[in-house]
Amino acid sequence: MRRVAKLSAACIATAALALSATACGSTSSENDKSSGSSGDGKGVKIGLAFDVGGRGDRSFNDSAARGADKAKAEFGGSVKELTAKTTDTEADREQRLSDLADAGYSPIIGVGYAYAQSMGKVAKKYPKTSFGIVDSVVDAPNVDSITFTEEQGSYLAGVAAALKTKKTHVGFIGGVDVPLIKKFEAGFVQGVKDTNSKIKVDTQYLSHGSDTSGFASPDKGKEAAQGMLDNGADVIYSAAGSSGNGAIEAVNGKKGAWAIGVDSDQYNIPGLAKYKGSILTSVIKNVDLGVYDVIKSVHDGKPQTGNSVYSLAKDGVSLSTSGGFIDDIQGKLDAAKKKIVDGSIKVKTTP
Structure with missing residues (x-):
């Protein structure tokens, strides 16, 4: 169910520069939800850092949420959700990702390009944690960049x-x-x-x-x-x-x-x-597919990394x-x- 293509390091660097613009995240999140058990060692502890709007936006974030929900239903475990505010700073986004990592969540998925810079920093601090980011490219050995055409x-x-x-x-x-x-x-x-x-x-x-x-x-x-x-x-x-x-x-x-x-x-x-x-x-835009894939890869013990491209040809x-x-x-x-x-x-x- 991988349905991905790998890009070169040069392309990754270029995309990262182009998409590292600005935008969402937060320490004092608008929504802070946990679902499922605290983890019994068999499931996956999924951390979701939503973009502004969060679960319930009837669009982008909801698509990501469907992927996490499907993975949780199949693999068990728990999901922790934090949602960005429009007033967030880069420090807010970095803190949100760090909080999830400190709590033992893996993978931690940043839903939106605005998490690119903060994820690059946090991924280096937590090399044993798996990360995923939607709509941007972060060149790190423990990050799966989920992008679409x-x-x-x-x-x-x-x-x-x-x-x-x-x-x-x-x-x-x-x-x-x-x-x-x-x-x-x-x-x-x-x-x-x-x-x-x-x-x-x-x-x-x-x-x-x-x-x-x-x-x-x-x-x-x-x-x-x-x-x-x-x-x-x-x-x-x-x-x-x-x-x-x-x-x-x-x-x-x-x-x-x-x-x-x-x-x-x-x-x-x-x-x-x-x-x-x-x-x-x-x-x-099948964000749910990309989110599910990275969670499944962690569950299977083979974390997906690099740039996973979901195109029209691949039903992305x-x-x-x-x-x-x-x-x-x-x-x-x-x-x-x-x-x-x-x-x-x-x-x-x-x-």
Whole structure:
């Protein structure tokens, strides 16, 4: 169940530099949960350091949580969850990871690129502890870097948006303008333009730099989406954590408009059930698969390390079909996927 590819050390160093931007974590966490037994020697003590929003964001963090839940159900043991605040400093993130290591959790998984710098430091201090990080690359012998080709899934979302818009006008909402979210934008815009170059694409980011509130502000997402709808867009794709929930709500209030979800299959998220008739599709990012894989590797006594890349070809990213709203264009989406997988289409990672 490995489904991964290894990158060279040079690529790892480059990716680490590109993605070590800023962003989440905390000592006084918003959520501090433990589940399961304290460990009977047979299970795995899993430490989860969530990004802002934590479990219950109906998107990115929830996907990671599903992977941990599956592993716990299969292997036993316990799970400790700590959640970042938007006000966190680098010291907060480092302290959170250190607290989990001191308590004997292994693996410890940082859910989000913002943990890159702190994990690099903490992993060196605890060489016998296994770590995992989602969405960034940390070059350390006891760290598994779990990365995805978000731009490839987003390209397919762009194709779908281009084929479904009635107004030749679509929009993209990003949570924070960091390299990771730029990958979503780049793929989406390319997919739209490759399908119909005449389509207008509006782009908006909800926060910038070290301000990570854009990942946890549904009100900001709703306002941004409403502005795009008022400006004429009728398909809006959000890569903004729980802020995207607000965008979906706004789209649901506009007859004939479509929202495209992200990370989880948002059509099937209970908390979004009343809006599901407006969710065209979702770019599913199987964070749960990456989290499960690293936990399983530790359970099996062979901790996974290096850069584990989950691509479109390996089902690391995909488009959901729930609701049947893209059934009529599935053939064209399959054709685009085939071209990405065989290399005929090279998807950009920067706008």
